[in-house]
């Protein structure tokens with residue numbers, strides 16, 4: 001089932017997600033719907049806040065982004081990134097590496113807005129997967145960027161919070177317009 005993606009200006013995007021205790025059939029259905037919604041929108045990541053829910057659940061699929069490499073290591077062994085996709089992350093905990101990398105990011109809650117964001121190039125992740133099993137992995141490149149972007153969402157943090165002051169100033173007219181449009185629809 002396709003879900004509505006909320007846009008910048010909706011207060012739920014600033015909501016810190018509650019941890020998920022048990023991965024119930026309802027949570028599995030939600031994850032499946034979020035994946036369907038993300039794929040339909042040609043996105044590579046989607047967080048529960050973006051479909052209006054303050055939960056620690058995000059979905060990721062970087063298979064389509066063939067021009068931006070990702071790396072993935074499980075138990076110290078490099079594994080095929082695509083074999084791990086799509087990825088459901090529940091209650092993710094991150095330990096970022098100390099090497100920064102700049103890269104372009106967009107967000108389904110900010111249509112047509114793109115910006116260069118600096119984040120750690122790699123990250124260690126502990127989470128539950130869509131079946132409620134504990135998973136641990138180390139990732140780099142685009143996958144590390146998406147994992148961090150989505151985990152930020154789960155804590156009410158948006159990519160505009162990670163932009164340089166100059167970039168945010170440049171985008172201000174578009175951001176203000178989007179925020180006002182969202183608020184206008186909320187009032188209806």
Ligand code: ZN
Pocket residue numbers: 106107108109149153
């Ligand atoms: Zn986003």
